[in-house]
Amino acid sequence: MEILVCVKRVPDTAENEFELNAEGNDLDRDDLVYSVNEWDNYAVEEAIRIVDNLGGSITVVTVGDDEAEEVLRREMAMGANNGVLLSDDAFEGSDGRGIATLLKAEVETGNYDLILTGAQADEGAGQVGGMLAAMLDYPYASLVNKIEPGEGKIKVGREIEGGNQEMNEIELPCVLSIQTGINEPRYVGIRGIRKVAGVEIPVKGAGDLGVDAGSVGEAGAKTKRVDYFVPDPGDGAEMLDGDTDEIIEKLIEKLKAKGGL
Amino acid sequence: MTRIFAYVPFKNGVTDDVALEYPDAAKKIDAGASLTAVVTGHGADLDNVADALTKTYSEVIKIDNEALAYPNAEIVRKALTHVIPADAIVLVPHDTFGMDLAPGLSIKLDSAYAADVVDFEGMDGATLKLIRQELGGAVSTHVTCDAASGAVITIRPGTFAPADEEGASGTVVDKSGEAGDLSAKRTFLEVVEAEVGDVDITKSDVLVSIGRGIEDEDNIEMAQDLADAMGGVVACSRPIVDAKWLEKSRQVGTSGQTVKPKIYMAMGISGSFQHMGGIKGNPFIVAVNKNPKAPIFQVADVGIVEDILDFMPELQEAIEDL
Ligand SMILES: Cc1cc2nc3c(=O)[nH]c(=O)nc-3n(C[C@H](O)[C@H](O)[C@H](O)COP(=O)(O)OP(=O)(O)OC[C@H]3O[C@@H](n4cnc5c(N)ncnc54)[C@H](O)[C@@H]3O)c2cc1C
Numbered sequence: 361m362e363i364l365v366c367v368k369r370v371p372d373t374a375e376n377e378f379e380l381n382a383e384g385n386d387l388d389r390d391d392l393v394y395s396v397n398e399w400d401n402y403a404v405e406e407a408i409r410i411v412d413n414l415g416g417s418i419t420v421v422t423v424g425d426d427e428a429e430e431v432l433r434r435e436m437a438m439g440a441n442n443g444v445l446l447s448d449d450a451f452e453g454s455d456g457r458g459i460a461t462l463l464k465a466e467v468e469t470g471n472y473d474l475i476l477t478g479a480q481a482d483e484g485a486g487q488v489g490g491m492l493a494a495m496l497d498y499p500y501a502s503l504v505n506k507i508e509p510g511e512g513k514i515k516v517g518r519e520i521e522g523g524n525q526e527m528n529e530i531e532l533p534c535v536l537s538i539q540t541g542i543n544e545p546r547y548v549g550i551r552g553i554r555k556v557a558g559v560e561i562p563v564k565g566a567g568d569l570g571v572d573a574g575s576v577g578e579a580g581a582k583t584k585r586v587d588y589f590v591p592d593p594g595d596g597a598e599m600l601d602g603d604t605d606e607i608i609e610k611l612i613e614k615l616k617a618k619g620g621l
Numbered sequence: 622m623t624r625i626f627a628y629v630p631f632k633n634g635v636t637d638d639v640a641l642e643y644p645d646a647a648k649k650i651d652a653g654a655s656l657t658a659v660v661t662g663h664g665a666d667l668d669n670v671a672d673a674l675t676k677t678y679s680e681v682i683k684i685d686n687e688a689l690a691y692p693n694a695e696i697v698r699k700a701l702t703h704v705i706p707a708d709a710i711v712l713v714p715h716d717t718f719g720m721d722l723a724p725g726l727s728i729k730l731d732s733a734y735a736a737d738v739v740d741f742e743g744m745d746g747a748t749l750k751l752i753r754q755e756l757g758g759a760v761s762t763h764v765t766c767d768a769a770s771g772a773v774i775t776i777r778p779g780t781f782a783p784a785d786e787e788g789a790s791g792t793v794v795d796k797s798g799e800a801g802d803l804s805a806k807r808t809f810l811e812v813v814e815a816e817v818g819d820v821d822i823t824k825s826d827v828l829v830s831i832g833r834g835i836e837d838e839d840n841i842e843m844a845q846d847l848a849d850a851m852g853g854v855v856a857c858s859r860p861i862v863d864a865k866w867l868e869k870s871r872q873v874g875t876s877g878q879t880v881k882p883k884i885y886m887a888m889g890i891s892g893s894f895q896h897m898g899g900i901k902g903n904p905f906i907v908a909v910n911k912n913p914k915a916p917i918f919q920v921a922d923v924g925i926v927e928d929i930l931d932f933m934p935e936l937q938e939a940i941e942d943l
């Protein structure tokens with residue numbers, strides 16, 4: 361199987377307290393810790409397991425700036441064979457459709473049987489996989505938590521409400537978005553990263569991909585983020601303060617009043 | 622005039638709750654818009670659902686075909702692409718079906734797309750202004766969406782105010798004949814029900830629920846001890862199950878259990894909507910999180926900024942001393 365896995369470099373929600381910048385129109389990005397989108401690690405791990413069983417190779421691709429290269433290297437340290445960075449000033453400000461347009465162009469340079477994305481990334485959209493599939497006219501299944509490879513067709517489980525699993529048969533080539541929990545992604549140590557540090561990663565711009573720069577980036581985006589804001593904290597929880605003993609005392613009173621003790 | 626088409630999923634003849642939430646969303650998009658419900662399926666269930674929706678919608682489009690008996694997103698997409706006008710605004714719930722259907726539908730309709738919308742601020746010409754969240758709810762964003770050639774929008778379930786069911790006396794329009802070719806490269810096989818676990822978290826009045834903030838499998842014991850002291854049981858968020866530290870039946874959320882406790886102690890949980898979506902019955906929610914900006918503090922009743930690994934044993938001791 362030839363597998364393409366789409367990965368994205370995102371701010372790590374577990375490692376950051378998000379603040380707005382002074383103008384209030386963007387996050388304060390200076391001290392943000394970035395990592396690979398959580399869902400994408402599961403997608404790469406699944407690709408590795410499939411190739412271990414059936415042979416083939418794995419390419420990881422990302423649309424991003426120079427710094428996005430680090431996530432490709434991380435996934436190559438995990439076990440992906442090749443990396444491709446799609447990067448061009450003209451790609452900046454792309455909406456989901458723009459990203460999918462670029463990924464489609466990359467897909468068409470190869471001969472992939474299977475294309476994997478994460479179920480969603482930092483923007484909580486869950487859009488790129490489904491768009492890419494529709495553009496390619498490939499079948500698609502989202503939130504996949506089981507893959508049973510076969511000849512020409514594969515069986516996939518989709519996680520639906522309540523943790524139930526919807527089993528489907530899907531023709532190859534296809535696009536699948538991968539849900540967390542499908543496997544346990546392997547750990548990547550510093551040594552693994554070092555081993556791939558010297559590997560050449562091709563960078564492709566609009567010209568290389570044959571994509572009209574006006575159809576992607578800010579120019580092509582139909583959906584645009586205007587600003588970030590943090591909702592008024594006034595309508596939130598009653599915050600208990602003081603030292604820990606005081607907090608516990610107040611909490612216990614409240615729990616008693618609510619019948620919880 | 623803005624034309625809005627709302628896709629209504631249903632199961633066993635019962636419409637999804639979102640059916641009553643669309644009218645509020647539509648009003649916020651454009652108070653003067655026309656709103657049409659769209660249902661797809663096969664047979665008596667579909668007819669009943671379409672009839673029932675005429676109480677809420679002035680127009681209900683139904684598409685009946687054997688191929689639509691199970692809502693396979695690829696087939697539903699094909700049917701909708703033939704029936705919905707290209708410049709319309711299409712509403713779909715942001716759930717596991719909507720995530721499967723809507724992104725591809727936007728491509729086939731050549732429309733703009735916006736996912737998981739939590740509020741609308743109206744139309745400015747052909748530009749739809751809306752609000753969504755990013756980074757697991759940590760920040761909100763204003764977004765503009767160029768709807769000149771249509772837009773597909775998924776809305777967050779449970780966010781818009783439910784309408785009264787009896788407002789309208791609409792008509793059903795049968796568009797089954799316009800559905801076109803409904804062959805698909807993806808075939809539905811079966812639904813495998815989630816496994817039942819040893820502990821039933823849906824039966825307990827007190828849940829001590831742990832999230833990624835528990836940091837290590839060994840620390841779960843602290844939560845268990847606290848739960849024992851409170852006479853409750855331990856539940857969790859999704860990453861704890863993904864890590865295989867607890868079984869799936871302990872997971873609270875849209876892809877886990879729906880719980881209705883009296884007290885919900887959220888320990889090191891950020892408060893994503895998929896997690897909070899599993900908490901019903903308006904329990905008293907206590908959130909303990911070391912990040913004062915954690916989104917869960919926007920929805921909890923009581924918030925405490927502490928490290929749960931220090932806080933849980935102290936709280937347990939204080940309760941045992943009562
Ligand atoms: C289709 C779909 C369905 C989903 N279904 C579910 C579902 O059913 N249930 C569910 O839970 N999730 C579900 N998710 C995942 C969901 O989007 C979130 O990723 C998940 O809920 C996050 O879990 P968390 O809050 O434990 O982790 P995080 O978001 O990582 O939050 C951890 C929190 O712990 C805090 N913390 C860290 N260390 C400490 C400490 N020592 N003391 C105190 N606080 C600490 C951090 O500040 C942070 O706020 C679903 C996602 C998708 C796409």
Ligand SMILES: Nc1ncnc2c1ncn2[C@@H]1O[C@H](COP(=O)(O)O)[C@@H](O)[C@H]1O
Binds near residue numbers: 366400480
């Ligand atoms: N910039 C990007 N480069 C490569 N893949 C992406 C990019 N953005 C999103 N994806 C893929 O699409 C998935 C879903 O992201 P999203 O649709 O943005 O929520 C991610 O998990 C990635 O697999």
